[in-house]
Amino acid sequence: MIEFTLNGKTRQVDVESDMPLLWVLRDELQMTGTKFGCGVASCGACTVHLNGEPVRSCQTYIGDVEGLEVTTIEGVDSQAASAVQTAWVELQVPQCGYCQSGQIMSASALLAETPKPTDDDIDAAMEGNLCRCASYVRIRKAIHRAAEIMEA
Amino acid sequence: MLHYLSQYAPAPKPTRRGFLKLSAGAVGGLMIGGMMSRPSGAAGEAGSFATPFVHISPDNVVTVISKHLDKGQGVATGLATLVAEELDADPAQVTVEFAPADAELYANTLFGVQGTGGSTAMANSFQQYREAGAAARAMLVAAAAEAWNIPASDVHVASGEISGPGQKATFGEMAEAAAGMDVPADLTLKSPDQWSLIGHDMPRVDVPAKTQGAVGYYGMDVQLKDGLVAVTARPPCAGAVVASVYDDQARGMPGVVDVLQIPQGVAVIADNT
Numbered sequence: 272m273i274e275f276t277l278n279g280k281t282r283q284v285d286v287e288s289d290m291p292l293l294w295v296l297r298d299e300l301q302m303t304g305t306k307f308g309c310g311v312a313s314c315g316a317c318t319v320h321l322n323g324e325p326v327r328s329c330q331t332y333i334g335d336v337e338g339l340e341v342t343t344i345e346g347v348d349s350q351a352a353s354a355v356q357t358a359w360v361e362l363q364v365p366q367c368g369y370c371q372s373g374q375i376m377s378a379s380a381l382l383a384e385t386p387k388p389t390d391d392d393i394d395a396a397m398e399g400n401l402c403r404c405a406s407y408v409r410i411r412k413a414i415h416r417a418a419e420i421m422e423a
Numbered sequence: 424m425l426h427y428l429s430q431y432a433p434a435p436k437p438t439r440r441g442f443l444k445l446s447a448g449a450v451g452g453l454m455i456g457g458m459m460s461r462p463s464g465a466a467g468e469a470g471s472f473a474t475p476f477v478h479i480s481p482d483n484v485v486t487v488i489s490k491h492l493d494k495g496q497g498v499a500t501g502l503a504t505l506v507a508e509e510l511d512a513d514p515a516q517v518t519v520e521f522a523p524a525d526a527e528l529y530a531n532t533l534f535g536v537q538g539t540g541g542s543t544a545m546a547n548s549f550q551q552y553r554e555a556g557a558a559a560r561a562m563l564v565a566a567a568a569e570a571w572n573i574p575a576s577d578v579h580v581a582s583g584e585i586s587g588p589g590q591k592a593t594f595g596e597m598a599e600a601a602a603g604m605d606v607p608a609d610l611t612l613k614s615p616d617q618w619s620l621i622g623h624d625m626p627r628v629d630v631p632a633k634t635q636g637a638v639g640y641y642g643m644d645v646q647l648k649d650g651l652v653a654v655t656a657r658p659p660c661a662g663a664v665v666a667s668v669y670d671d672q673a674r675g676m677p678g679v680v681d682v683l684q685i686p687q688g689v690a691v692i693a694d695n696t
Contacts, residue, residue: 298695303644304636307696334481344636358636363626366495368633375634404495 277308278346288334291317293317295333304344304372308401315400318373319343325380327399344372350421351382358416366404374400378414387418424630427502427512468488472562472598475528476555477506483583485510485517487552490529490537491534491544492521493629498544500627502552508620509556509612512594519628527607529674553612561607566600567592651680652696657688665689 274283277300284299297303305328308316312327319328320342354377365371374397381388381396388396393414402410470481478486487506493499500518507517521531526537533547563585568575572586578587585592615622632640639645658664668689670682681692
């Protein structure tokens, strides 16, 4: 039995310790807000926060999550995340939307650490989150907008 | 879950509680014949107005049934806008559900089958959905005229409100009566200079959900009770065929139900991913 905190609540799962967190979230816990895109940490769709840090859940073993705090798109609640979500709606960022859970988790983590990111900061933090619809221009604008919202 | 149309830009801040959720497979109510034949399968809900493209619930929600799939190209919002314009609805009361499979009711009139693609959605729907909105409006007007004993020409509709001399009603309040009216044979559609919604930037109904995990929005996220999952191993070159399969190890893994040779390669069937 592996115990960890998920979106503020203690959870226990009875799975092999090498099951990736992404599979635990989606298959075991039916929390499908976090998406499967590649399974090999190359697309960023599976991004969640582990003790506040962005990680690719497809390459994070559940055994390594024991006792830690996991935050997913369904439960992310920080000032940065709220600003990001507001900016995302204001600027109509998503198209198909499949990558956006991961984009938002990465962007929220960036802004929590760097409230006024430069374009280079955004490149570095976000380059692992792919978007096949190419909403990148709006993502960048929305991160700057979220920084403005946070400052206000 | 799709958000409501809104004429306010920027779109309102999303709340943690999410958006007003419409009952799945929502309203049915009295069906009408004529140019809009009966929706397939819908169960009746008392007090509703229901045609294949427009539903109005007693609690004043207008649901546009989108025959096209929205993949982020905005068609759900576009179709809802067409209806909202001709219906003279308040955009904040209009939301969208996707149509069930029914090639007769929901065909792409340019394809002949039910389908979305080739940049045809708005083109093939532009007249059809405006007519659907205009017809619903005409039936609401007829219902109000009858209820208030006034000529239809004395009934006005604007922003979701129906009014006459000393009278007013919401769409929801008139829905049941409207369902009993005849489908109009002639319809007058607005001219472009009368448009207040069509041609304007409408915030997309799917955007808020997509900033909150878009749960249940993708085929990938559908989890059927007792459903199995299949994944295919494909050959390294086009046209290659399976020579032999060693599947003892695969079959021995927990959850694996079967291993099948298919024309495309080898499929593994399991009870989880």
